């Protein structure tokens with residue numbers, strides 16, 4: 003049976019978001035700065051994800067190990083894959099080969115496990131530190147004041163390279179938290195810590211990507227604005 007699938011809404015959404023990213027960039031950022039538009043794939047059918055790749059998406063964001071493993075064979079191979087969800091140490095081994103960047107490192111225990119598996123497969127794994135900028139009990143990530151101590155511990159792990167910071171700010175009034183993240187990112191960049199590069203500031207989702215770009219985001223993670231509202235089963 004032939005499946006009729008109309009992904010025209012993805013084309014429309016993709017074009018609108020790309021346009022808005024361009025507007026925010028023109029208004030707030032330097033012309034040579036690059037902003038990556040990641041497509042967040044949780045609950046989205048692989049065919050829809052591939053359609054987004056055909057539109058021009060080059061980075062996918064994966065939240066759940068099990069869901070990723072069940073979909074990966076069906077994805078077009080042309081996009082990079084990043085892990086953005088909470089990662090349990092015992093699941094690192096299932097995904098490490100595929101991930102260009104892991105955004106959600108929030109403990110030395112997790113970093114050490116990533117380092118161990120990266121060494122095993124002969125890889126230097128790029129990671130971001132996830133910051134719980136609103137210090138909310140419900141969220142993963144570490145409070146801003148714990149970022150430097152964790153960076154110092156991670157800096158000595160040979161198979162990990164820290165590339166920057168990631169955050170999910172509190173819902174609603176995220177602006178002051180996005181500003182706070184920008185300050186933290188710029189301060190750490192200026193300190194020029196050994197073995198720490200600050201190249202990626204991963205923040206901004208469907209509801210706040212324009213504001214996130216204003217405050218220095220280099221990578222926005224977009225799910226529902228691109229694929230439509232999620233339906234959990």
Ligand SMILES: *Cc1c(COP(=O)(O)O)cnc(C)c1O
Pocket residue numbers: 042044065086087170207208209223224225226227
């Ligand atoms: C789901 C998710 C997103 C995308 O959220 P939307 O509001 O649907 O754009 C971004 N980042 C993370 C870590 C997520 O889990």
